[in-house]
Amino acid sequence: MLRFIMVCICVIGYLILSIPILLVEWVIGKFNKRAKDISSLRIIQATFRFILKVTGAEITVIGHENVPKDQAVLYIGNHRSFFDILLTYVLCPDLTGYVAKKEMEPIPLLSIWMRYLHCLFLDRKDIKAGMKTILTAIEKVKSGISICIFPEGTRNKGNDELELLPFHDGSFKIATKTGCPIVPIAINNSAEIFEAHFPKIKPCKVVVEYCKPIYPEQLDREDKKHLGAYTQKIILETLKKNRHLTK
Template identity: 40%
Template structure:
């Protein structure tokens, strides 16, 4: 029964998507860039919150007071595809994600991700990867926060993998404020049931921000290890096991 409801909602949402895009196109032509960006964010934020409710996902979040008013880079562990929804539906802030270029093939998804200022990485092409990093730095300068999953892929479990080499280049190059996030539980609702989605709880903890500009040379070199330790230690506290 749940799957029938989800299917009906998905079809309904696809129809609404066309309407929203027409409306946003009108706003872009007749309003300021700031008003347009605010409208895009409102649509996406409300969509993510609605999807969480429809699926039956409750996000227990703590540390909302640690989110800076200005732009920042969120650094999170990555267990599940549900992580995206949990972040998008709880943090009321314009956030572009660092994503694999393969997502560009899914037009209905990638078109919205482009509007969110997501950056698509080609891991097999160093030159294109550097261009993507520069695009992310430009996004930060323009006022759009970014989110990175440094593990590079879903763990599909409660375990946390190592951070990929170079995964934090965007943050270090921009001398950004980074906000670590520990997130747990999404894999039980999706990956553990072979991608069928089931209701449940996701725990999310937003840790105190770290300003890269304030770090010394050694700390910057070890930033990946510093953030990995902070997130892994917090993950132990919020795990549902």
């Protein structure tokens, strides 16, 4: 329970104490938007690393060298924990916006930081609004900003992490419309940090593997047509391969 309290203090304390930082970042952005974007990225990455240390999680990262460093990509991951965002965001080599549920948009200060970090808010109940978010994500990628999305649409709360929810195909238009590579991310055991024994946070072993990039234009017609299922299969096979590393 102590770790949970410490994480809450870190999050709430940071959001309050970061108000002057938000103002400084805003000023920097008026003169050099790229400098402000990178500064915001590194500040939040440092904060997330500290929070992950507080959790006591033992994190193994595999295949990070597979992430292309010279272009924007579409990250696709399985999703079982709030900590999936922290686990992957600390590893982003460059600007990356996450697609989050619209319910997060009204949260004071947090939503401001998310916008600073090019995050997008997705209304899962409004098809038109959802498509508009995907179109915005496409423009982000064209401008050199990577996008990360968890295409199961919500946190998977099933008992077995190998039972993935269907991947929504709309997410993959970000890659097919821009030509950017898809980088599948397989995250093992992240729910054991928090969700599996809410409200306690417990140390555990977590594995994050970055699979080899998928280039949609290089796939055959059938795989390209079912890009969600194709990517899901790669993530599922990787989850099975790495499961023993969390024991």
